[in-house]
Amino acid sequence: MKQSKLFGKTIREAPKDEPSKNAQLLIRGGFVDKVMAGVYTYLPLGLITLRKIENIIREEMNAIGGQEILMPALQNKKDWETTGRWDIDVMMKIKTSYDKEFGLGWTHEEVVTPLAKKYIKSYKEFPFYLYQIQNKFRNEPRAKSGILRGREFSMKDLYSFHTSEEDLNKYYEIAKDAYFKIFDRVGIKDKTYLTYASGGDFSKYSHEFQTITSAGEDTIYICDKCEVAVNEEIVENNQPECPECRNKKLRKEKAIETGNIFKLKDRFSRPFNFKYLDQNGKEQLVLMGCYGLGSSRLLGTIVELHNDENGIIWPESVAPFAVHLIKIGKSEEVNKQAEEIYRNCLDKNIEILFDDCDESAGVKFKDADLIGIPTRILISEKTLSNNCVEVKRRESGEVEMVKISEIAKVLNC
RNA sequence: CGGGGCGUAGCGUAACGGCUAACGCACUUGGUUUGGGACCAAGGGACUCCGGGUUCGAAUCCCGGCGCCCCGACCA
Numbered sequence: 141m142k143q144s145k146l147f148g149k150t151i152r153e154a155p156k157d158e159p160s161k162n163a164q165l166l167i168r169g170g171f172v173d174k175v176m177a178g179v180y181t182y183l184p185l186g187l188i189t190l191r192k193i194e195n196i197i198r199e200e201m202n203a204i205g206g207q208e209i210l211m212p213a214l215q216n217k218k219d220w221e222t223t224g225r226w227d228i229d230v231m232m233k234i235k236t237s238y239d240k241e242f243g244l245g246w247t248h249e250e251v252v253t254p255l256a257k258k259y260i261k262s263y264k265e266f267p268f269y270l271y272q273i274q275n276k277f278r279n280e281p282r283a284k285s286g287i288l289r290g291r292e293f294s295m296k297d298l299y300s301f302h303t304s305e306e307d308l309n310k311y312y313e314i315a316k317d318a319y320f321k322i323f324d325r326v327g328i329k330d331k332t333y334l335t336y337a338s339g340g341d342f343s344k345y346s347h348e349f350q351t352i353t354s355a356g357e358d359t360i361y362i363c364d365k366c367e368v369a370v371n372e373e374i375v376e377n378n379q380p381e382c383p384e385c386r387n388k389k390l391r392k393e394k395a396i397e398t399g400n401i402f403k404l405k406d407r408f409s410r411p412f413n414f415k416y417l418d419q420n421g422k423e424q425l426v427l428m429g430c431y432g433l434g435s436s437r438l439l440g441t442i443v444e445l446h447n448d449e450n451g452i453i454w455p456e457s458v459a460p461f462a463v464h465l466i467k468i469g470k471s472e473e474v475n476k477q478a479e480e481i482y483r484n485c486l487d488k489n490i491e492i493l494f495d496d497c498d499e500s501a502g503v504k505f506k507d508a509d510l511i512g513i514p515t516r517i518l519i520s521e522k523t524l525s526n527n528c529v530e531v532k533r534r535e536s537g538e539v540e541m542v543k544i545s546e547i548a549k550v551l552n553c
Numbered sequence: 554c555g556g557g558g559c560g561u562a563g564c565g566u567a568a569c570g571g572c573u574a575a576c577g578c579a580c581u582u583g584g585u586u587u588g589g590g591a592c593c594a595a596g597g598g599a600c601u602c603c604g605g606g607u608u609c610g611a612a613u614c615c616c617g618g619c620g621c622c623c624c625g626a627c628c629a
Contacts, residue, residue, distance in 0.1 A: 149579080150590095151563085151564055151565095151578085151579080152564080152565080152578060152579085152590065153564060153565045153566095153578075154564090154565090155564065155565085156559085156564090156565075156566095156621095156622085157559085157560090157621050157622055158621095158622080159622070159623075174621095176620080176621085177620085177621065177622085229627075229628085230627090230628070230629090246629080247629080276629075278628075278629070280627085280628070281554065281626080281627055281628080282554095282623095282625095282626090282627080282628095284622085284623085289628080289629085293629080295629070297629095348629090357628085397628095397629065398629090399629085400629060432629060433629095434629060437629075450589095468587060468588065469587055469588095470587085498587090499587085499590090500586075500587050500588095500589090500590080500591055501587055501588045501589065501590095501591095502587085502588080502589040502590050502591075503587095503589085503590050503591090504587095504588095504589085504590095505588075505589045505590080506589065506590045507590085509589090518588080520587085520588070521587095522588070523588095530588090
């Protein structure tokens with residue numbers, strides 16, 4: 141991608157109505173644009189990054205047997221009345237001009253359960269796992285913290301279907317592991333803790349995945365021995381203790397809930413009367429689990445964790461591009477060589493952003509830092525005088541001069 | 554939904570109740586520049602959030618909305 145053609149631009153000053161770090165940096169870098177409180181447009185850079193995150197999630201979901209589907213955001217009132225959740229505050233409702241009412245989905249049990257019921261009849265077809273990556277709507281009384289708490293946001297939701305509680309428990313652990321793989325791949329695992337939390341209207345406990353950041357809204361107590369945490373919301377008598385080893389010396393931190401997994405059991409199969417025939421030809425209720433992961437929230441969390449005073453520092457796995465090629469000066473030789481490096485990268489499928497603009501060096505450096513691509517390759521008359529380019533790593537600041545003939549080595553190809 | 558703060562060009566800001574609403578960034582044109590947000594010159598861009606009121610006169614004062622941010626309440 142040539143930067144001169146890239147839609148969106150960096151801005152010098154952060155908009156004053158966005159104090160949160162993730163929104164400031166994402167807006168300044170040209171990743172997102174704010175439409176209203178809690179609602180953002182993803183610009184090309186932002187969408188590429190979001191898709192990278194979603195693809196990592198997708199790969200890990202596929203790896204544990206998930207089959208991707210896409211359910212509608214627009215949902216019918218009747219199914220929500222079946223489960224008694226139509227009048228929950230988070231539901232955004234739409235009334236059409238001919239007085240028909242719809243809900244906008246903030247979760248999808250009410251769609252996936254009737255769906256599964258329609259197709260699945262026999263114990264032989266279990267277990268199975270359906271997931272989607274889709275925009276959710278929530279009637280937030282107060283959207284806040286940039287893209288961390290929006291009214292419309294991207295989320296992955298996985299639903300598992302079982303014939304026994306043992307099988308559900310087994311898969312629950314598998315999903316838990318998959319979540320940590322995802323957190324590891326996007327670069328926030330060392331700040332993310334499995335956290336015991338309330339089970340809502342489903343069960344006594346659920347597990348949240350809480351990522352430590354000052355931008356977080358939750359307070360958790362971490363047991364460093366067990367590497368798990370407990371959410372303040374279920375701490376009794378101000379006396380937090382580790383739910384696994386009963387240790388009472390816990391570390392208090394602010395954290396953001398990046399994921400949440402629940403054993404739904406028959407909470408939804410019962411109202412929808414979703415049953416299968418077992419080996420003896422007898423009807424049995426299906427048991428379910430659900431596993432949520434906020435993909436756009438993950439994006440914001442990554443930014444909160446990976447930045448410096450100059451901008452975002454993307455982990456390689458989710459960076460919008462692998463390489464940021466920058467040319468300084470407009471001598472013919474510089475143009476020619478830069479163009480050639482750019483072409484070579486494209487040929488080798490290296491994701492490259494080429495800053496081909498006629499800006500001053502300072503502007504280009506500031507832009508590159510804001511955008512935060514892991515590797516910056518700089519070409520100028522100065523570097524060319526040694527037949528070199530300068531390679532700088534965004535994260536470490538480490539700089540090396542590399543012969544043009546040896547660029548391939550730097551790019552691992 | 555309670556409490557607080559704020560709404561002036563795409564962004565950041567200025568303007569005592571009084572001249573044509575000013576400046577920086579960004580944008581356009583021309584020129585000089587090119588290793589950490591360059592310089593000169595000439596431009597374009599504003600229903601000062603909306604509606605009412607007070608006044609000879611309102612961006613400025615008053616009332617009512619709406620919007621945005623923060624703290625609560627609520628929540629993935």
